[in-house]
Amino acid sequence: MTTSTPSSTLSLLPTPTHLPVVHHMVTIKLTLDNYLLWKAQIVPYLRGQHLFGFLDDSRPAPPPTINITTDEISKIQPNPEFQSWIIQDQMILSALISSLSENVLAYVVQCTTSREVWLTLERMFTAHSRARVMNIHYQLSTLKKGDSSIADYFHKFTGLIATLAAINKPLTDEEQISFLLSGLGSEFESFVTMVQMRTDLLSIEALYGHLLSHELHMAQAQPKVDLTLAGAHVASRGVSSSRGNRGGRFSNTSHTGSTSFSSGQRTNRGRSRGRGSSTNGSRPTCQVCGKFGHTALTCYHRFDNSYSSDSNMQALLAMPQPPVVGRRLIR
Structure with missing residues (x-):
């Protein structure tokens, strides 16, 4: 026997939130190698829609049925809240699945709710995420500025910091500053000493501004070479060198000529001696x-x-x- 829900009850059903097309909001699909980036997009997207409770179980599913008592008669009827919850959960499930690549989709085809998909993916990538966190810490400890600019160095640094924050493993401000300063070269030793002697703690943004100013000051302090004078100096050296070479050739020629002349004199003298006899x-x-x-x-x-x-x-x-x-x- 089918029991119909009164129209007054249907009017009280919560309206499900219609999600925008997810591929317009999440540009990176989940693969076997980019779970952290994918999660960094999905979590704020669902929280912005007030729907992340479906995944962390803060909005669990209501009971599928309810008891309605009228005129001392108890009747079991479908719970309209459960129906609304199912509709919303399936929308979230569809959004999650549309953001998965084919290789990952094969692992969640048996899941029927959005939370099941979320937990399955989390179990899959937990070990991978732990290894990823250790790898990021290693990259931070070995990151060096080298010949790159402060802007490029800071961009690489903040990328690693943001990745840790996206997986709920953020670094404290002291740890961030320590990693940032340790990667600077020897030309920043005075700057590092100045920062370490400060009693107040600088923010990463303020420290970045000071680093840019210090880099600009070092660039201005380097001696400048006038290319015009340098070119004239090189040209004059080339002329002097060519003159010296020509003088050397003349000297050698003169010397050779004198040598030949002397040799000729000796030869002629020898011949004169021969003829003289x-x-x-x-x-x-x-x-x-x-x-x-x-x-x-x-x-x-x-x-x-x-x-x-x-x-x-x-x-x-x-x-x-x-x-x-x-x-x-x-x-």
Whole structure:
């Protein structure tokens, strides 16, 4: 037998909250590697719609039926609040499922309520989240500014801090400042000392402003080089170097020339000595009789076969002989 709900009761049913299309609000779908980012989007989204109580069980499901007593007659009827709760919960369930990737969706296909989906995902990624928290702490302890700017360094730092806050593992202000200062380079030693000596605790935002000012001050304190003067200096050095090289070549050439000239003089002198033994300077020496003043062609002893002397033979043997082609002498 079907029992109908009175129209007066239907008018008192709470109106379910219609959720906007979730993919317009949650841009990152849940995968096996980005649970923290996905949760950081889903939680404020549902809290803004006053619906996170369906997930943390602060708004549990009402009983499905109620007893209605009229004229001392008790009747069991469906609970209209339960029906309204079911409608709202299924909307949340649909929003959650639409934000899951296909790989993760396979783990929650058997879930029938939004809380079941939430708890299943939380159990899946709890161990992963714990490892992720440890990894973030390690990244914070090893994060260094290096050659990057203060803005880039602070952006990386705040990204890690925000990730910890999104998984309900936020750092205190003292811990944040300690991690931030420990990653600065040696050029910020005076700044770190100044911050540590302060009696009041700076906020992260105020500390960031001071770091930017300190970085700007260091940049202005560095000596500037006039590129125009530097270019002129390099050009003048190049001209001087080229002149020096040319001077070196001239010196080498002169030196080489003098060396060649000296060598030529020595060679000529040697040749003069050689000719001197046969010609005595400008006076020729006879190859037959060995006397100065004439040559063998004009010597009257050249046809005298009986003429010979030991000194003449020694002079003849000491003289270099010209090459002979056929029977003709080459002079």
